Amino acid sequence: MSDITEATLRHEIAHLARVELLSPKPQETEDFFTKLLGMYVTKREGQSTYLRGYEDPYQWSLKITESAEPGLGHMGLRTTSPEALDRRLDSLRADGNECNWIPDGEELGYGKTFAFKSADGHNIHIMWEADNYVAPPELSSKIVTRKSRKPLQGMPVKRLDHLNLMASDVGGVRDTFERNLGFRTTESVLDGDTQIGAWMSSNILGHEVACMRDMTGGKGRLHHIAFFYGNAQHNIDAAEMFREYDIEIEAGPDTHGITQGQFLYVFEPGGNRIELFGEPGFLHLQPDLETQIWQLSDIDTGLAIGGAKLPWETYFTYGTPSPLPLAEHREKFADFGPGAAPAEEPVSVSS
Amino acid sequence: MSDITEATLRHEIAHLARVELLSPKPQETEDFFTKLLGMYVTKREGQSTYLRGYEDPYQWSLKITESAEPGLGHMGLRTTSPEALDRRLDSLRADGNECNWIPDGEELGYGKTFAFKSADGHNIHIMWEADNYVAPPELSSKIVTRKSRKPLQGMPVKRLDHLNLMASDVGGVRDTFERNLGFRTTESVLDGDTQIGAWMSSNILGHEVACMRDMTGGKGRLHHIAFFYGNAQHNIDAAEMFREYDIEIEAGPDTHGITQGQFLYVFEPGGNRIELFGEPGFLHLQPDLETQIWQLSDIDTGLAIGGAKLPWETYFTYGTPSPLPLAEHREKFADFGPGAAPAEEPVSVSS
Amino acid sequence: MSDITEATLRHEIAHLARVELLSPKPQETEDFFTKLLGMYVTKREGQSTYLRGYEDPYQWSLKITESAEPGLGHMGLRTTSPEALDRRLDSLRADGNECNWIPDGEELGYGKTFAFKSADGHNIHIMWEADNYVAPPELSSKIVTRKSRKPLQGMPVKRLDHLNLMASDVGGVRDTFERNLGFRTTESVLDGDTQIGAWMSSNILGHEVACMRDMTGGKGRLHHIAFFYGNAQHNIDAAEMFREYDIEIEAGPDTHGITQGQFLYVFEPGGNRIELFGEPGFLHLQPDLETQIWQLSDIDTGLAIGGAKLPWETYFTYGTPSPLPLAEHREKFADFGPGAAPAEEPVSVSS
């Protein structure tokens, strides 16, 4: 298995299959995803609810679990084959990562899975076995690639798209995704020589996993998870819906220069940042395009092609879990800015 | 003529037919409107260039005139009949406004016109006679309501849409438009009892003339003129074009709660703020809807339904002419904010 | 009152306020408008249900009434003043139209109303008094011009937009709307000297009432009523929804050259043709633009700017009420075409 070529390594991971989100307000969080974002509930069990968008391929792409603090439970990547699962395990262990098989049946609708932690402490699951979702007749779609009929509730998202990890050590997180999981870094932001952001993919999408520097010095936090509309107007419509239904909008709709993806950032009631993803942006068909670099001097275009401003007091400093609730965080960081020193008491997060 | 009913008065002005824009960089300003916004040049004459969008009805809707300072030359309203022109003249004079006929032939393609000044000093022209534009065969469109074929240059705007006047005395400007010109104020922003914004229309559009308080204490300045796309995606496309072609974006694309119109604000090279207008927003079909009031407490939704922020340091303080160039203005006002006191030296503008 | 000028006459009617639709399947028809098109139910009473879109200004814009046959119950126009109501009555009577006051309180939320018939027999109501809709707190919107919050159900339409009457005598219908109601005909289709279509408006919209020739020789039928999205993407989304939820699509989404409005035609379960109206098309700001003429030779562009085909076997021949159900009608007319002779047995409709 050591003879996997670089070209082959790039296709070991198929895609981001699922995310577990922690919420101190699980019912409000569930309502956000079902009533506003039109997701289907697959099952409620224990402290968790399992959901899927109408084009998500498996039993669930989102698990909401009650927790004292918001944040990422785990992210789950699916390999392209059973052999790839074994090879990824070997590769991660060979580089000294602790990997553990999770108990059979622990995650509804998925099989044999191992877990490890990113360099910054994020929980990552890898699996091959995943039950294909087949809709009951009353939910089946006439469009054969559509796993279930688009619901008539709210503004339904199609599927889970990507997630963004905040990290104290962007380079370390990136290293694992590249070396052990075969992701390529499509775009990167440099502050001089320091890497402060990396967008990574195992297929032709601009990213399924991104990692941005935690400007507060925190470790292993979640920046956001993103759900896919694939359409600019749906982001505009969603912004109006969030405004009308009392969901706080952080920024957007606009288009990032980075990835050329269309963004809309909001905070779900549990405190996690959620992105609605409009057009998917640049597709990396060219197999040998090197990582595209953004210098901080050009970052304005990188952050937003239109006039949107990503607010320093939240976008670059707030992740989940957070030492302070969102409103207090915003107040505390209101006077900081791109050039300001971070808080004297380092804003760190216990894992 | 004094027996004009209120219902009749409301339809004396047909629409905003033309705007003269002053520019210290007339060639760059012309390039902005022709190369990027795809406007046709009708004629160049003396210090002026006359332009029209492909659906503008007359010989021109925009006149760019070389000038030491940017700003509004004049705005021109067309009446619904020749009699209405006479009645508006009588009404304005009866209320003590100085009205003067401008010399015949002074404005290409328009006839008999009189001029007066708003309470704040903005130049306003009123006319009935206007030459219908008829395209030469090579520019004619297959779509019979389209005055000329959509050009293949840049992102063509359809037509002039509206303009926004900054004023020291919003109430005074509004009064004239309502009493003498029959506009109705569709929406208004109040700071306690003080009116700080008024959106006015003589037809079912949400506004063809708006007036906002000049927070710097200046008088008679231009906030912006707006051109019509009628389409959200075109505002998104235009934002990308402006970013790529070095035109500064102030805010947007997003949607105002006020008027529900979709905005994108940029500064043309001469220094004037230009709006690109996406979807036209709420149409006032109901004939007796009273003025809708925004309190400052709800103004966030009024300014933008999505996450856009209209920047205090320019949007609420910069108009043309400006005592300082845009970049210096921004720097000077960077520390001010909604609650901050204005500059000690009042930022005034010589007319 | 005889001294009303032509310019004044043009503004006597404010807009199309309401439509009564007859349906042999009232519950299915109601479900179509509530579950798919997100309309609010104001009241159910007797054989009727009253509905409104979230931006409709009054208590209802659509009344669904159970009936043996589909079709138009009546259309209701609101005047711009109480005096205009009296003047329209006088004018209609002066031209020999029979006008009757309908009993007080017969139409929920509207006052003093008279009824008359078009030259072809369509029922037309005219009124001034209309109760302004005020949402209860839980349905109120943060956007002050929005009468109620956009629902989370289906793809909500904003409001009633326009309607299209099939007529044996297009010229006769047009005459009344122009002479007695002050509409102007913005666009017209001519087959040689014969007028086969007229698009008419009392404001700057391209049309609020259209009239097309009934190619079957029928009289006084309904072609379609249209509800407003104001947005191209919403027509695309609605088409997908109709496809998924078993509503038959006749044509679209595409854009008519006539009016430049974006169309999507479907048949509601009761058998009536319903249009979803995307972008509103060309706005008639120019007060003296004459009627724009389409010759049959250019009608392809007039009917659709894109590649859509309006099917002869339904679009030009099927109206409600219909002698045959839709499916049988389609079969009967399948072999006819633009150049074919109409059926030997004239397809007429008893009023």
Place this chain on the structure above:
Amino acid sequence: MSDITEATLRHEIAHLARVELLSPKPQETEDFFTKLLGMYVTKREGQSTYLRGYEDPYQWSLKITESAEPGLGHMGLRTTSPEALDRRLDSLRADGNECNWIPDGEELGYGKTFAFKSADGHNIHIMWEADNYVAPPELSSKIVTRKSRKPLQGMPVKRLDHLNLMASDVGGVRDTFERNLGFRTTESVLDGDTQIGAWMSSNILGHEVACMRDMTGGKGRLHHIAFFYGNAQHNIDAAEMFREYDIEIEAGPDTHGITQGQFLYVFEPGGNRIELFGEPGFLHLQPDLETQIWQLSDIDTGLAIGGAKLPWETYFTYGTPSPLPLAEHREKFADFGPGAAPAEEPVSVSS
């Protein structure tokens, strides 16, 4: 090399890199792609012009070559590695395909390339070496993944997207793409047991190569090549542009159920069918989704989700080269239909 696993085989081809289009009217064809579709000309040489869209990665994606008949010169696929090129050659030869190296330097900006023919005779080139396009400063974009600035001419397409081959033997063509090139067939249309359409991809796109049965019995013809907008509104805008600038629209804008891609089909002046591709449709992230099957009974949704009709007289019967010019072809096939027998004289095409 024989031990390539199925999972590995799926990633041997990176993407469709280039297409050569033959045209009897090369200047008009070039004008179509440059003036209307905003493509850049890389070079004109001999009987050919080389073009690229502003996000195409290499020196050219489209080569227009003067020829007596329209049609496909060749299609060119790029592998994911140099080794993959060798492996594909071995695999094709092992199955008896004749493969020839084309002379060095024959195709501007691409290196070592071999050519073979599909089961139906279409020319296919395979290569690894491709010069990365780097824009000169005046054409470079601020968006780092964008290879060149979006031009201000016409409605610029981003890049080549896919192509569709007409074939007498759909199964044979599919076989080669699956067995030797590692494509997976994402969707397939069956008429009973007979395969009449296959959509194939080597990445997560719904298709980069499609193959449809030639209903005339012809062999080895081109159905269409497609260029990417990625956006519904751009397809609407393009339709209007084509209408205004005398380019014949065949069908659309609408959305296929098959692939969920948004289509607009036109004929370029040389006679080839060109598709403008709006939203890219369903992305195949799930690595083990089997081929989704459309039965002819559901094909209405498969062909168009909205109301568009793909015309039998051209869409299912006209390819290039064509025995008859488009207008004559349409007339000849006007009376045929889905159930009609093909012409007695088989409409065949000499290769």
